[in-house]
Amino acid sequence: MDVGAEALDLKLRTPFRISRGVQLVAENVLVSLTSGEITGTGEAAPSGFYGEKRATVLAALPFLEAILGDDPLLTEDITEGFERVFHHGNAAAKAALDMALYDLAGKRLGIPVYRLLGLNPERTPVTSFTIAIDSPEAMARKAREARDYPILKIKVGTPQDIEIVRAIRDATDATLRVDANAAWTAKEAITTINKLAPYDIEFVEQPVAAGDLEGLRLVRENVAVPIIADESCVVPDDVAKMAGRVDGINIKLMKCGGLRNALKMIATARAHHLKVMLGCMIESSLSITAAAHLSPLVDYADLDGPLLIQDDPFDGVRYDSGKLVLPDRPGLGVVPREMSL
């Protein structure tokens, strides 16, 4: 199989600020994988927080390419091989190739990836739409403007968290989820979440630092709002540690290395009676669609990457009042936007 890689710059519609910084552009990588007459495509959205940059994705790809072999359907061997080359880490690079393999496999068999996985496309969830950090007034305005989306995810971790959530709750009847991106100590989290609870919060994501598993448990035991782990739960090995400490986990292809590992995380989470959320980085419709193919298996989706960027180069998953609508084309079903008219 032949691998191609090129830069994919995604400009955000507005600066995307979360508790640990602001982003104006996502420096992603577009990957192509050709086997015979068929080409599969994938996208890497590297995150410095998880040890990746565009340059490391491009540097990692040749090592991953070396173990691909000739048969795109040997996904178990290939993804195991990826872990032998880089034990954990370089997950976005792995994810780009993994989704390109599923794209190839689906195209070869003439069926969408969701059918290859035995899933019902009617059972996709409604995605949340993210309101990045800004002044409480500006965030409330964005919440009002997002009236097409019945679920909002509010980024917090500022000195004004209570004001932010109050302003947004005053502006909308939407379901509200709160994401602290590891900004609080456990003590701060308990105090803040108990003050936020009256504003009707569906759940709080990652209240404390990634490594603070005891903090997660403490928070969960002292608030009435469900707790979802994101930064604390990266790869399949992390899932079991979450049981008893949180109510659910946020799985991202760019954290775990692709669809196959994500499926393993979902199975493990279910065996532990954990809720499952599918999340994303700043990504185009290409990798967001890859994640969306798994979404009939999950409780919550935060797959709004394409809604946050300008000039999405791809057409794939669509949104019907926030509900994910999977393309019924073979493979991932993603096509360049100019071809989709």
Add this chain to the structure above:
Amino acid sequence: MDVGAEALDLKLRTPFRISRGVQLVAENVLVSLTSGEITGTGEAAPSGFYGEKRATVLAALPFLEAILGDDPLLTEDITEGFERVFHHGNAAAKAALDMALYDLAGKRLGIPVYRLLGLNPERTPVTSFTIAIDSPEAMARKAREARDYPILKIKVGTPQDIEIVRAIRDATDATLRVDANAAWTAKEAITTINKLAPYDIEFVEQPVAAGDLEGLRLVRENVAVPIIADESCVVPDDVAKMAGRVDGINIKLMKCGGLRNALKMIATARAHHLKVMLGCMIESSLSITAAAHLSPLVDYADLDGPLLIQDDPFDGVRYDSGKLVLPDRPGLGVVPREMSL
């Protein structure tokens, strides 16, 4: 989809005695599932120990059939539906339909089930061959006769367990596994296993009663031989409870309800760093082949059903010095024996 069911009697070559009884014939059920022009087949091997008989399989099938729908590729919805109809239980009935669905799906797509699952057929393990309970001399003779099989599984749970293993070790250099089928107390297990260890035992399966999870832990902490749970680990929800108590689990389609649940158990076991074994009841080449399609994912196989019965009506998985050889036909790749010449 149309479901058919008929009795399938499998006569054992010799009486099959384990610690809790003897079996002369397996009263199984053959299931067919027709969608359009294509028919998938499956087999149920009901076990009274897990609450099933042929009559209960036949009684359960119409309830499961009622939720099948029209699309054999919607395996996630269908197997979830099976659990709604019968929460746990009736697993052999579910397994027969589940494998027939995978057979249909593979035939419709024109690929073997192992390819649908992304698995490499070269990576199948070597199956063990089971030596049922008899006198130590008779068991040693059977071990000598089984020279085509480099791994033997010795059924114990008798007053003569040490004599049995000693006689077999004197008769063969094969790898030896020991299966007590829940016959011992934890104290008996520790004493017996420590006496068996010098005979070079690869692992001991299910030393204590199914519900005695504390006993499993105690045994594991007091013997040098790895411990595998069988009767204690039935469905996906059981897997997490095994972590820290045993070294691995024995997954059987007839316990968990089919390939889809087995895949979930494998993913969960791996997240807990448990070893994985695929086992069976007394089954023909039909359902044994279904299990064998998953075997590239596991460490140990005990898929010797077809070797223990007379007049296997099917041709599917074959054995090359015990190594499982998967058929490369579409679906399960199982055909009636008279057609395979």
